[in-house]
Amino acid sequence: MAKQIPYVDYLVLGDQPHLVANECSGCGARFFDRRNACAHCFGTEFRTVDIATDGELRSFSIVTFAAPGVQVPFVSSIVDLGGTSVRGNVINTPPDPDHVTLGMKVRLATYVVGTDDEGTEAVNFGFEPVL
Ligand SMILES: [Zn+2]
Numbered sequence: 001m002a003k004q005i006p007y008v009d010y011l012v013l014g015d016q017p018h019l020v021a022n023e024c025s026g027c028g029a030r031f032f033d034r035r036n037a038c039a040h041c042f043g044t045e046f047r048t049v050d051i052a053t054d055g056e057l058r059s060f061s062i063v064t065f066a067a068p069g070v071q072v073p074f075v076s077s078i079v080d081l082g083g084t085s086v087r088g089n090v091i092n093t094p095p096d097p098d099h100v101t102l103g104m105k106v107r108l109a110t111y112v113v114g115t116d117d118e119g120t121e122a123v124n125f126g127f128e129p130v131l
Pocket of ligand 1: 024025026027028029038039040041042043
């Protein structure tokens with residue numbers, strides 16, 4: 001099996017790929033990037049928490065124009081994963097309103113973004129409909 005590295009550092013690969021967030025010990029706010037202080041309560045203590053892989057589509061837009069090299073159309077979305085909002089694309093389904101609907105159940109899925117000269121795969125995540 002090819003060596004794989006996560007495309008973003010809050011994606012954890014392995015048998016059960018999932019996202020991790022930094023959760024503020026003071027107020028519970030969650031951030032996917034590294035923070036020195038909480039944007040809500042200015043607390044400085046964080047712990048790492050696993051984010052649920054199943055959720056619900058909260059908002060989306062079908063993107064038909066993008067930078068050169070980006071395949072269109074694709075579905076940009078915000079998904080609620082057990083109370084944590086995550087931005088990601090809806091994947092593994094046709095990018096049209098017949099297949100992508102507000103409130104639909106989705107699940108985290110990974111896909112290979114690209115492979116370098118040594119065969120190492122960069123892996124990103126998206127959300128696929130749960131049928
Ligand atoms: Zn806080």
